[in-house]
Amino acid sequence: MRQIGWIAFAAASGLMSGSPAFAQEQVRTGEYLVTIMDCGGCHTPGALAGKPDMERPLAGSGIGFQIPGLGIFYPPNLTPDPATGLGKWSEADIIKAVRTGIRPDGRQLAPIMPYHSYSRLTDADAQALAGYLKSMKPVQNKIPGPAGPTEKPPAPYLAVVMPH
Numbered sequence: 001m002r003q004i005g006w007i008a009f010a011a012a013s014g015l016m017s018g019s020p021a022f023a024q025e026q027v028r029t030g031e032y033l034v035t036i037m038d039c040g041g042c043h044t045p046g047a048l049a050g051k052p053d054m055e056r057p058l059a060g061s062g063i064g065f066q067i068p069g070l071g072i073f074y075p076p077n078l079t080p081d082p083a084t085g086l087g088k089w090s091e092a093d094i095i096k097a098v099r100t101g102i103r104p105d106g107r108q109l110a111p112i113m114p115y116h117s118y119s120r121l122t123d124a125d126a127q128a129l130a131g132y133l134k135s136m137k138p139v140q141n142k143i144p145g146p147a148g149p150t151e152k153p154p155a156p157y158l159a160v161v162m163p164h
């Protein structure tokens with residue numbers, strides 16, 4: 001009886017997972033996490049040059065990190081565009097990449113993507129973060145895949161060179 005009362009209360013107050021209020025709260029939490037974890041500091045166009053394009057948040061950076069001996073790594077488009085972003089990734093794929101650096105194709109991301117720090121995300125926070133990315137407006141913006149250690153950035157893309 002007591003438990004039924006609690007469930008009725010939770011449902012009435014919108015706390016049940018699956019309710020629209022819960023989903024809305026989760027998206028708000030995800031937006032908050034994306035902001036304070038500074039995903040945009042790398043993944044928003046222009047952010048690495050100090051001029052973030054806030055019309056296209058998280059749509060990928062044309063400036064990559066060149067790690068001597070390893071290659072050039074561009075922060076990819078995280079919006080749900082199917083062709084150039086994460087549209088084909090599931091929320092579980094996103095959570096795995098953020099926490100472990102492993103992409104759905106098995107490639108390990110370069111550690112400039114701070115997955116070591118993000119490995120401590122709680123399940124609830126990871127879910128909120130992935131849910132928020134999936135709720136964003138898709139932006140078509142093609143970002144080059146990683147370049148090899150002896151390659152140059154393909155024009156018009158640039159690279160910031162990390163010290164040895």
Ligand code: HEC
Nearest residue numbers: 037038039042073074075076097103109110112113114146
């Ligand atoms: C210091 C810069 C930096 C920050 C901060 C950062 N990332 Fe990244 N991220 C990268 C780079 C660079 C790559 C590409 C690495 C590679 O290709 O090996 C990447 C790759 C990814 C990928 C894989 C995408 C793909 O198409 O392969 C996901 C997902 C991702 N980041 C999500 C996030 C999220 C979510 C946040 C914030 C919680 C975040 N990143 C913060 C730099 C960053």
